[in-house]
Amino acid sequence: MYKIVRKKVLNPTVTQMEILAPLVAKKAKPGQFIILRTDEDGERIPLTVAGTDPEEGTVKIIFQVVGGTTEKLNHMNQGDSLQDFVGPLGRPTETEGIKKVCIVGGGVGCAIAMPVAQEFHRLGADVTSIIGFRSKDLLILEDEFRACSNKLVVMSDDGSYGRHGNVTVPLKEMLEAGEKFDLIITIGPLIMMKFVTLTAKPFGVPVTVSMNPIMIDGTGMCGGCRLTLIKDGKPVTKFACVDGPDFNGYEVDFDEAMSRSRMYFGFERKSHESICNLYKQEAR
Amino acid sequence: MALDPKKHEMPVQDAVVRGKNFDEVALGYTKEVAIAEAQRCLNCKNRPCVSGCPVNISIPEFIAEIKKGEFEEAYRIINKTSSLPAVCGRVCPQETQCESKCTLGIKYESVGIGRLERFVADWHNEHATEKPAKPAPNGHKVAIVGSGPSGLTCAGDLAKKGYAVTVYEALHTAGGVLVYGIPEFRLPKKIVAKEVQTLKDLGVDFQENVVIGKTLTIDELFEMGNEAVFVGSGAGLPRFQGIPGESLKGVYSANEFLTRSNLMKAYRDVNDTPIMKGGKVIVSGGGNVAMDAARTALRLGAEVHIVYRRSMAELPARKEEVEHAEEEGIHFDILTDIKEILGFHNPDDPRDERNGFVTGVRCVKTQLGEPDEKGRRRPVDIPGSDFVLEADTVVIAIGTSPNPLIKDTTPGLEINSHGGIIVNEDGLTSRKGIYAGGDAVTGAATVISAMGAGKTAAAAIDEYLSK
Ligand SMILES: Cc1cc2nc3c(=O)[nH]c(=O)nc-3n(C[C@H](O)[C@H](O)[C@H](O)COP(=O)(O)OP(=O)(O)OC[C@H]3O[C@@H](n4cnc5c(N)ncnc54)[C@H](O)[C@@H]3O)c2cc1C
Ligand SMILES: Cc1cc2nc3c(=O)[nH]c(=O)nc-3n(C[C@H](O)[C@H](O)[C@H](O)COP(=O)(O)OP(=O)(O)OC[C@H]3O[C@@H](n4cnc5c(N)ncnc54)[C@H](O)[C@@H]3O)c2cc1C
Ligand code: FES
Numbered sequence: 001m002y003k004i005v006r007k008k009v010l011n012p013t014v015t016q017m018e019i020l021a022p023l024v025a026k027k028a029k030p031g032q033f034i035i036l037r038t039d040e041d042g043e044r045i046p047l048t049v050a051g052t053d054p055e056e057g058t059v060k061i062i063f064q065v066v067g068g069t070t071e072k073l074n075h076m077n078q079g080d081s082l083q084d085f086v087g088p089l090g091r092p093t094e095t096e097g098i099k100k101v102c103i104v105g106g107g108v109g110c111a112i113a114m115p116v117a118q119e120f121h122r123l124g125a126d127v128t129s130i131i132g133f134r135s136k137d138l139l140i141l142e143d144e145f146r147a148c149s150n151k152l153v154v155m156s157d158d159g160s161y162g163r164h165g166n167v168t169v170p171l172k173e174m175l176e177a178g179e180k181f182d183l184i185i186t187i188g189p190l191i192m193m194k195f196v197t198l199t200a201k202p203f204g205v206p207v208t209v210s211m212n213p214i215m216i217d218g219t220g221m222c223g224g225c226r227l228t229l230i231k232d233g234k235p236v237t238k239f240a241c242v243d244g245p246d247f248n249g250y251e252v253d254f255d256e257a258m259s260r261s262r263m264y265f266g267f268e269r270k271s272h273e274s275i276c277n278l279y280k281q282e283a284r
Numbered sequence: 285m286a287l288d289p290k291k292h293e294m295p296v297q298d299a300v301v302r303g304k305n306f307d308e309v310a311l312g313y314t315k316e317v318a319i320a321e322a323q324r325c326l327n328c329k330n331r332p333c334v335s336g337c338p339v340n341i342s343i344p345e346f347i348a349e350i351k352k353g354e355f356e357e358a359y360r361i362i363n364k365t366s367s368l369p370a371v372c373g374r375v376c377p378q379e380t381q382c383e384s385k386c387t388l389g390i391k392y393e394s395v396g397i398g399r400l401e402r403f404v405a406d407w408h409n410e411h412a413t414e415k416p417a418k419p420a421p422n423g424h425k426v427a428i429v430g431s432g433p434s435g436l437t438c439a440g441d442l443a444k445k446g447y448a449v450t451v452y453e454a455l456h457t458a459g460g461v462l463v464y465g466i467p468e469f470r471l472p473k474k475i476v477a478k479e480v481q482t483l484k485d486l487g488v489d490f491q492e493n494v495v496i497g498k499t500l501t502i503d504e505l506f507e508m509g510n511e512a513v514f515v516g517s518g519a520g521l522p523r524f525q526g527i528p529g530e531s532l533k534g535v536y537s538a539n540e541f542l543t544r545s546n547l548m549k550a551y552r553d554v555n556d557t558p559i560m561k562g563g564k565v566i567v568s569g570g571g572n573v574a575m576d577a578a579r580t581a582l583r584l585g586a587e588v589h590i591v592y593r594r595s596m597a598e599l600p601a602r603k604e605e606v607e608h609a610e611e612e613g614i615h616f617d618i619l620t621d622i623k624e625i626l627g628f629h630n631p632d633d634p635r636d637e638r639n640g641f642v643t644g645v646r647c648v649k650t651q652l653g654e655p656d657e658k659g660r661r662r663p664v665d666i667p668g669s670d671f672v673l674e675a676d677t678v679v680i681a682i683g684t685s686p687n688p689l690i691k692d693t694t695p696g697l698e699i700n701s702h703g704g705i706i707v708n709e710d711g712l713t714s715r716k717g718i719y720a721g722g723d724a725v726t727g728a729a730t731v732i733s734a735m736g737a738g739k740t741a742a743a744a745i746d747e748y749l750s751k
Contacts, residue, residue, distance in 0.1 A: 023499050027498070086456070089498060217543065223522045224540045237531075
């Protein structure tokens with residue numbers, strides 16, 4: 001069992017927890033993730049390592065409540081224990097040789113992007129961060145990003161905070177103004193990552209995308225996390241949990257990935273509703 | 285007494301009833317039937333059956349004890365060479381191993397050795413009361429990677445000799461394929477749990493949720509004071525066919541389909557993990573894995589077709605599983621090869637919820653041609669014989685290979701061209717103190733051979749560390 005040492009609500013749908021898992025805390029690098037189960041009947045869900053304290057033996061996770069399992073997790077409190085917590089999984093983000101980087105995060109993807117931005121900052125790279133949210137109440141981690149970025153742009157879809165519009169707008173402006181990034185890293189909804197890649201393409205800047213497909217084991221055993229890369233015109237199957245989660249944005253078949261991410265849509269909606277109903281009954 | 289030419293029938297759940305539940309299909313012999321079956325054994329001097337057993341269980345000897353009603357003694361004899369009789373009695377391909385060599389089998393049906401093994405193990409599990417005594421520690425520490433049959437066996441043999449043994453398992457439950465692959469209706473999970481509990485009683489420490497190569501490396505296991513490491517990490521990497529449409533929604537590897545159902549218990553409605561249920565399911569392949577996937581899908585309410593490139597005679601699955609599958613109403617489309625998986629596409633509405641879901645498979649009929657290197661006749665496509673089978677779900681069960689994770693993180697560990705770890709006859713790898721066995725070495729094989737490899741390595745580790 002893995003104890004929840006601290007819990008902090010970041011906004012109405014995003015929560016941060018620190019979990020006691022000393023072996024993971026010692027090993028995890030930015031870009032890697034863990035898989036957890038809340039309870040004996042729970043499903044296995046992947047979440048990115050948002051930070052570690054190797055001395056205390058804790059691992060930070062930040063998650064958005066989007067469905068049944070994240071709802072259950074959000075109902076757990078400091079002192080409770082998770083059934084399972086395994087990691088670190090996946091390959092760490094490659095940082096070598098990058099002097100100037102642009103991090104583009106969207107929504108809860110910013111939680112996944114934050115430790116990557118911090119790592120580049122620690123390594124002395126010039127970090128530009130563009131973070132976008134649907135609206136002001138959904139904003140997270142602004143201070144954290146400010147602390148590790150040479151330049152920070154906050155965007156909101158509805159204009160309720162920062163600049164109005166989506167993250168590709170300032171990215172395009174910067175590229176057109178002649179900013180020379182060695183690498184753009186983008187993490188967020190698939191559709192956003194697709195458009196960040198398209199925006200960067202005419203400028204020839206390498207783009208790394210962080211793919212978050214549905215996963216089960218996270219060790220390369222099931223193939224449920226597979227995605228297709230187009231390499232030299234030929235499709236190549238990769239497993240995001242072991243070959244990724246970071247991939248070359250120009251090679252990813254985004255349309256297929258978007259389709260696959262909706263495989264269990266009906267089931268997920270039902271499961272979330274029934275779990276919510278359970279909590280409502282308990283609250284009564 | 286006249287010799288019964290036939291094996292005593294194994295009582296089974298009715299085919300229609302069991303097609304709707306996940307309870308065990310085969311119910312096991314009663315005491316009386318077991319004794320009667322044992323009496324069919326001729327107790328041949330040259331013991332051909334023993335040579336057919338990958339771990340050379342003293343078969344006529346344990347059967348002789350059954351004849352006398354000395355079941356616990358029979359168990360003791362099996363247990364000398366096999367650590368998992370309740371498992372092997374259920375899942376071994378006896379028809380190609382011990383029973384294929386049985387003298388009776390020349391004229392009649394062979395003795396039901398597997399059924400007798402299962403009877404003895406179940407009898408022991410039900411009646412034996414004494415717990416194994418924890419042996420005195422010998423001061424040595426050994427780590428085991430993976431908790432499949434090879435790892436469990438190696439752990440047990442070493443623990444009995446007083447080694448402090450820790451088993452590291454990547455998943456959240458110990459048992460390897462026995463828990464995530466083979467379904468409940470063929471191997472009840474409580475049997476595996478009992479084997480694990482027995483090891484815990486012996487003092488073996490189980491650390492689940494530890495991925496060796498990620499959470500800890502093998503070199504770190506040595507730094508932690510382990511003097512030897514056994515790698516029993518299996519062959520868990522699923523192969524796909526490389527045909528168009530494999531990324532459509534509704535296409536699973538058998539590992540994913542079975543893991544969702546078995547390990548994550550998606551077949552129980554109370555569980556959170558989703559799985560496609562019902563509709564038409566096509567399973568591609570002909571091994572035990574394909575049978576398990578097909579019969580699981582059937583129990584989840586589907587109409588199921590197994591599509592296999594060769595004929596019924598070449599099906600690599602256990603004979604009993606094929607028979608059970610047929611009885612349960614699974615269709616076999618043999619001499620048929622899948623060329624493409626077809627998906628739904630509404631050209632007018634990209635937001636149509638059905639887009640990207642499987643609708644069927646395009647197949648071609650085959651005929652058997654020249655034998656390949658292994659002597660199996662190669663399937664050859666018959667031109668112009670294309671046809672389409674409708675499907676909502678497609679499960680690919682064409683094989684697995686060893687996961688590269690351990691090789692990639694253990695400098696100096698040599699592997700062969702199939703990804704299997706190279707070992708000598710003792711199970712020793714190219715690195716001092718690192719032993720390996722089971723599917724991680726051989727590629728996908730059998731429970732009994734994995735168990736045998738665990739035993740061999742345990743003996744070699746003991747010798748290495750006693751020096
Ligand atoms: C490597 C990796 C790292 C991740 N890191 C984080 C993280 O740090 N913080 C975080 O909040 N989430 C992260 N995710 C996504 C997270 O795993 C899913 O949100 C979670 O599994 C949803 O579970 P649920 O039962 O609550 O919702 P479900 O009922 O499973 O899904 C609810 C909704 O979310 C969508 N969804 C389901 N799974 C995913 C997914 N993997 N990615 C995107 N959308 C999904 C569904 O389509 C559905 O619309 C990560 C995913 C991966 C693969
Ligand atoms: C569906 C199915 C049906 C089968 N039916 C039969 C049958 O009827 N009869 C028969 O004889 N055989 C059958 N087999 C084959 C048999 O199950 C295997 O040959 C046997 O389980 C191999 O044992 P093993 O110990 O080598 O590995 P496995 O049983 O594969 O166990 C390996 C374990 O190691 C763990 N692991 C892997 N990598 C790591 C790591 N890096 N760190 C920590 N842990 C790790 C895995 O999670 C797993 O639990 C079947 C296989 C499948 C998949
Ligand atoms: S999650 Fe199972 S292979 Fe990646």
